[in-house]
Amino acid sequence: MNQACLYHRANEVQRHDAEEIIIEYAKKIEWRLDGCDALLDVGCGSGDVLMDFIYPIMPKQFERIVGTDISDKMIKFAKKCYNSYPQCDFKQLDIASEDKLPTDLVGAFDHVTSFYCLHWVQDQRQALNNIYRLLHTAGGDCLLVFLAANPIYDVYKILSKSIKWSFYMQDVDSYISPLHYSPDPQKEFSQMLKEAGFENLQVELREKVYVYEGLEILKDNVKAVCPFLDRIPWSQHDDFLEDFINIVTNLDLRHSDVNESIQKFNSPYKLLVAYAKKPSMVPKLMNDFITSDRHSKNIS
Ligand SMILES: C[S@@+](CC[C@H](N)C(=O)[O-])C[C@H]1O[C@@H](n2cnc3c(N)ncnc32)[C@H](O)[C@@H]1O
């Protein structure tokens, strides 16, 4: 997904989920006593979730916020929108990269957050190892929120088998959340967090349903995230979306209230919410000195 402007206009589900979870987790995050927190966001996209919901809960004199994304277009868009915010920067970064991370980012953050990104990442183990390395050696925490399952993946899979669309969707599996078919996403992701070295895990799987209040709203949301449209000639986009909606109907995801004048669609999905801490790697005496700067902020 590269269309920053489109995503910025059609991301209400993502914004709704992020806001709800940030309000809930703001009090669990281990803020520094000196208030000089540094936070890196993974897969910030157009930047609005980071700046609308994380920025306001940061301590007043925070050190820095860095939004990162694999997409250069997203980073350019976010930079343009939020260049007037002091101490905030946006950088291109592939969180699943096996290459060395930029040295100015390694061990430089108290907190790593990520919303609606990790379902795009097939190698989540590598991503977690990198997130671990971004956090301070003296410890830090992360809040990671992503789709474990979503009906959009079932629709993609069906479309990818059709004669009409298979040519454009040969790599469909690389766009399906790695946990979509998992019998126990919570257990699987907890195991990955532990293997990466995280402790004090709090991993939940939230089963949710979002109702799209109209055909055009659903189509706009699909257009904003569907990676295949970039490859399909523009003249065939309407046809693709029509086939998409027909499959949604066959999967029985049409809202049952037939008296409504507008068509509504149910999207039952599973959201994985994980909070975890990186333990301190520095010797105890030095650690007491460094971590005396940390505490949990209670926000009522
Ligand atoms: C659905 S958007 C989420 C944006 C924002 N966090 C939000 O909540 O609205 C997912 C973002 O993850 C980015 N992304 C996908 N794979 C990534 C990777 N390997 N490393 C960093 N970002 C990635 C995409 O470019 C996209 O901007």
Ligand SMILES: CC(C)=CCC/C(C)=C/CC/C(C)=C/C(=O)O
């Ligand atoms: C009913 C149905 C198939 C709804 C799909 C809704 C939709 C647009 C889901 C997007 C999921 C996704 C990959 C979001 C994202 O990464 O931001």
